[in-house]
Amino acid sequence: MSQEVEYRRGRHVVTAMHVHLVFVTKYRTNVFNDAMLRRCEDIMIEVCDSFEAELRAFNGEHDHVHLLIHYPPKVAISKLVNSLKGVSSHYLRKEFTSPANPAITHDPFWSPSYLAASCGEAPLSIIKAYIDQQRRPT
Template sequence: MSPRWNPNPDVRTGRHVVYNLHVHLVFVTKYRRKAFTNEMLTRCEEIMQEVCADFEADLKQFNGEEDHVHLLVHYPPKVQLSKLVNSLKGVSARLLRKEYDAHVRRYQWGGHFWSGSYFAGSCGGAPLTVVKQYIENQKRPVG
């Protein structure tokens, strides 16, 4: 590697791939019940960091309020987002219910901690207009 090149730590390489994939995830509690305390959010972040590590992903940012959490995850292309999300929600629900049982039972019942839906948005890199323009301006061979 050239000493002039300052590598971007977010750009990773695999055997046949160079990637920089980030996703913004939002999970909402079932019926938007205000089940989270500050202590529970701290524990939820720890749990989600461990789950991400199992997927060879990094939890770059985490925060939340009483009824939802936001995550910024840097993940490899081999990871199926739906499987990562299922694991994040499943493991965190199971452990939070187990560790904060009395508190959670006051707000949640029926076996569900999270809403069945979630938000996933890709993020990072150039804006779509710039990427579209770059692709549009490629020098296509004539003939």
């Protein structure tokens, strides 16, 4: 079962770039419920749109979220991450701060660290084998 790769086409470039991001709450505090995760996903979609990127998948648990983003080559992942975390922190604090959820009132919302893993259609071993099989001129 093969999937057709969706390519982004620019004036001088054709790309298929995806990144898997994981953001953890500060001190891995259990903050999220279903309503917060739904709102967080909406915020992440809006931020991705502003970077001309597309949020392909989103999910989370009580203390972290996973994102799969299809992005153009002009986007620096660190800037995208900074915006995703900053904007979501601002709106989630603004909309969900209550006596019932004191964990997000004073401390930073997200841990400063994050996971960013590049994703592609083929595993690295297949790409490496393909490169190794090229006929190098002698």
